[in-house]
Amino acid sequence: MQKRTLMLLVTLVFSALQAFxxxxxxxxxxxxxxxxxxxxLxxxxxxxxxIGSDVPLAGTLTADDGSFNIETTASDFAIKISFIGFETKxxxxxxxxxxxIDLGIVVLGADSQELEDVVVVGEKSSTEFRLDKRVFNVGQDLSTAGGSALDVLSNVPSVNVNIEGQISLRGSAGVQILINGKPSVMASDGGNALGTLTxxxxxxxxxxxxxxxxxxxxxxxxxINIVLKKDERKGTNGSISLNTGIPDNHSVGLSLNHRTExxxxxxxxxxxxxNMPNENTSINRNKVTDTTIYSVGNGDKYETFYNVILGADYHINDNNVITLSGNYSLEDEDQPSVTNFSSxxxxxxxxxxxxxxxxxxxxPKYQFDLQYKRDFDDHEDHDLLFSALGSSFAKDQSSYFTNQTTAGADEDLEQRTATDFGETQYTFKLDYTKPFSDVFTLETGSQYFINDVGNDYMVENLENGTWMVDASQTNVFDYNQKVLGVYATGAYEKEKWxxxxGLRVEDTDLKTYLQNTGEExxxxYTDLFPSIHTSYELRENLSIQGGYSRRIFRPRLWDLNPFSxxxxxxxxxxGNPDLxxxxxxxxxxxxxYNAGDLSLNFTLYQRNTTGVVERISFYEDNVNITRPENIGTNNSTGLELNAKYDALDWFTATVDMNYNYFVRNGEFDGTSFDFSNDQWSGRLVTKFKLPAGVDFEATTNYRSSYQTVQSTISDQFFMDFGLRKKIIRGRGVLNMSVRDAFASRIQESIIDQPEYSLYNEGFRGRFITLGFSFSFGKGEAMTYSGGRR
Structure with a gap:
């Protein structure tokens, strides 16, 4: 657009000169x-x-109906007709x-060379399998249009996101979330910041x-690595998205990109x-005293959010590029709720x-990222990459609670809480890749990660008209973690094998401190983390892969912070500071296995975990307190199946299934927690091409019930739907998504112990989103858009 505007300005100047x-x-x-x-057009x-020159003597743009009318006083000239993505005449x-001069109808054909630049993410295969990872392309997922990163993750094979936003992979919550391959405060548990990623x-x-x-x-x-979009096509490109939904989900998004040499x-x-409404039900039953606390609550979480990402790549020369980017996001939250209690x-x-x-x-959240990449001339994969990332997240929160008795004994109470939370993260990475031949490559590098947190939390009770601090629930929690890692890998790759x-060494230094009690x-500790990966191509459409790695799950801030x-x-x-x-x-x-219209992937896996972190309930006076504890070992054996069938032009089906059988062994407070159980999940995605260029998608999800150390988690069955229609020659997209169409996604847990029982149920409900997006420049419109659920 800038080039076009400049050209028209020059044209006007020359036209004025020509007129004289x-x-x-x-x-x-x-x-x-x-x-x-x-x-x-x-x-x-x-x-x-x-003639023989590109110097403009006069110029104009065609109208909406493609017509044009232009005047010139030149006597020796040619007429040049051009449009991005089409051949110039x-x-x-x-x-x-x-x-x-009446040129009549001028026909422009597509420029095949430029069209090669227009890569539409939404047209990629939904899932791609590589040596050490699977890549899920977001553009294929119609049912999460208008959703957030959490909604996108909930539709990724092997990944589960519960209604509280907790992410698990193959049934385990010990998963590391990265953004663009790096740790980020936007993916931290405490920040809930994935909501700002649409x-x-x-x-x-x-x-x-x-x-x-x-x-x-x-x-x-x-x-799980979330890769954000960044357009690098030359010229000016961009897109705008508008969304509205029920419950309230209204957003405007703008993406702009300008590429020069x-x-x-x-x-x-x-x-x-x-708005993210929720309903919850809890039943705390004391079997010894035959007393019960029954509660039913309804709440809303209203959020006004802003998000800005700005960045630039500077190509110093063909071998060196520097990238600097920054992100600012802000959420203003209002969370009213009412819970009805009965004793x-x-x-x-x-x-x-x-x-x-x-x-x-x-x-408020801030983040900056500085990256330098050096490519060497001797080999296309010989490069050096350095990056420095810093981020900050803060929360200033106040809550006011009122108990008002409606019947029976007096339960009137007034409480208020105040939270002043601040977290900063810094990550410094250096990676070097050196191919010594066409078959052998060495990679080495290091990373230093710093996480510094302060959380000032206060609870006050109103007593005789005076606010009194509740010392048992008030604390100032300081958390500081530093991790230094160094690694080296060597890869030998022949045509078929x-x-x-690889080997990684990591040194962890963790310090926590409770100021009100002096607890530290x-x-x-220093650990070794080896890895082995191999692959062999049995024939052109059939290959086998194998791998081993050792991993660690460090207690996170909210696992350690005794915040209530x-x-x-x-x-x-x-939380549990001693975790x-x-x-x-x-x-x-x-x-x-790939056979044209049919692709299959079978994975057999075994995961042995020690020092398993699991939440344990402590019950006293009808109050249930859950706290994470290290409980023994977990040995899990599983089978995963991914299949895609697209033999028909109008129909595609994708199936993802995961089954695992696990054996738990452990003891806590003199009680044995030895047991075995299984769990499985399935996902079926069917896509239909309907008349009038409409795409329809139905996603069916089922997750079986399973057992934890103390509780049984009930099964879930839910469906999502999506519709998409491209308009304005592919530059505009209309979409509609319905998540949890039958309002059946209910999270339910049951704990039944000899002295007490606990029942908890959570429910979000149906979400409907309508959206429109339009792209300008060389690309097509975004096929996904909008704000968080």
Whole structure:
């Protein structure tokens, strides 16, 4: 657009000069249409140029109906017609009749060379299998259009996202979330910041179940890497998205990119308003005293959010490029809720009361990323990469709680809480890759990660008109973790067989401190993390892969922080400052078969984990407190199947299934927790091409019930639907998505112990989103858009 504007300005100047130096005026008219569709083309550049020269003498753009009308006083000229993505026409042979040139219908055909530049993410295969990871391309997923990163993740094979936003991989919550291959505060547990990443910002999701030593060792289940979009096509490109939904989900997004020979400038801006309602039910039953606390709650989480990403690549020369980018996002939250409580003795209601909550929070987030890449001339894969990333997340939150008795014994109470939270993260990485021949490559590098957190949390009770601090629930928690890692890998790859060996060394220094009690937890340990990967091509369409890696799951901030959420003061979640890391050894063998219309992938895996972290319930006086503890070992054996069938032009089906059988052994407080159980999940995605160019997608999900150390988690069955229609020659997209179409996604857990029982149920409901996106420049419109669910 900038080049076009500049050209028109120059044209006007030359036209003015020509008007003073020429005689009669010639009018040129005509209409431009597209060769393939016979539809008119608007905004096509029409220029009068000198013979043998591109110097414009006059210029204009075609109207919406493709027509144009231009005047010139030049006597020796040609007419140049150009439009991005189409072949340029230079007309030198024309007839002047009565000071008028009528070109009639001018047909422009697509420029095949430029079209090679237009890569539409949404047209890629939904899942790609590589040596050490699977890549899920977001553009194929219609049912998450208008959704967030969490919605996208919930549709990725092997990944589960519960209604509280907890992410697990192959049934394990020990998964490391990266953004563009690096740790980020946007993916931290405490920040809930994945909500600011909308689907239109995401290029792909990489699922790495058995990472090589090149990757940091964090995450016993593996790594999920969220790759954000960045357009690098030359010229100015961009897209805008508009979304609305029920419940409230309204957003506007803008993506802009400008590429020159030396610079690539990119930006993404988003603003929106959304609501995430929830319903929950809890039953705490004391079997000894025959008393019960029954609660039913309804709440909303209203958020106004802003997100800005700005960045630039500077190509110093063909071998060196520097990238600097920054991200700022802000969430203003308002969380009202009402919970109805009843206290029973047997079947008799002793008292009833309503607990209301009014919570307000402001969550600003900052991030910067500086990266330098050096490519060497001797080999295309010989390069050096350095990056420095810094981020900050803060939360200023205040809550006010009121208990109002509605029947029976007096339960009136007023409480308030205040949270002042701050987290900074710094990551420094250096990676070097050196191919010594066509078959042998060495990789080496290091990473230093710093995470520094302070959380000032206070609970106050209103007593006789005075606010009094509750010392038992008030604390200032300091957390500091530093991890230094060094790695080396060697890869030997022949035409049919490949082997990759690696070793990573990581030193962890962790310090936590509770200021109000003086409690400290200082940990320092050094670990070795080897990895082995191999592959062999049995024949052209059949290959086998194998891998082994050792991983670690370090306790995260919210696992360690003894922070208590008193929204429901009969069901309280806290952290454990004394929590230790868990370790796992992961083995897997996979076969990949491609037979044209049918592709199959079978994976057999084994994961042995020690020091397993699991939440344990402590029950006293009808109050249930859950806290993470290290409980023994878990040995899991599983089978994973991925299949895709697309023999028909109008129909494609994808099936993902995962089954695992696990054996738990452990003891806590003198009680044995030895047991075995299994769990499985299945996902069926069917896509249909309907008349009028409409794409329809139905996604069916089922997750079986399974057992934990204390509880049984019930099964889930839910369906998502999506519709998409491309308009305006592929530059515009209309979409609709319905998530949890039958409102059947209910999270339910049951704990049944000799002295007490606990029942918890959570429910979000159906979400409907309508969206429109439009692309300008060389590309097509985004096929996914919008704000978080």
């Amino acid at each position: 130096g020429q005689g009669s005026t010639v009018t040129i008219k005509g209409k431009v249409i597209e060769e393939e569709t016979d539809l008119p 608007s905004f096509v550049t029409i220029a009068v140029v000198g 230079l007309i030198e042979d024309f007839t002047v009749e009565g000071n008028e 689907a239109d910002m995401i290029e792909s999701i990489e699922v790495i179940t058995n990472p090589s030593a090149k990757y940091e060792a964090e995450g016993t289940a593996g790594i 030396k610079f690539n400038l990119f930006s993404q801006l988003g603003v929106g308003y959304r 029973l003795y047997g079947e008799t209601v002793i008292s009833s009361w309503d607990r209301t909550e009014d919570t307000e929070a402001t969550n 490949g082997l990759k060996l 937890n200082n940990q320092n 959420n008193i929204q429901n003061n009969y069901n309280i979640r806290t 230790q890391p868990e370790y796992s050894d992961s083995y897997e063998v996979a076969t990949i």
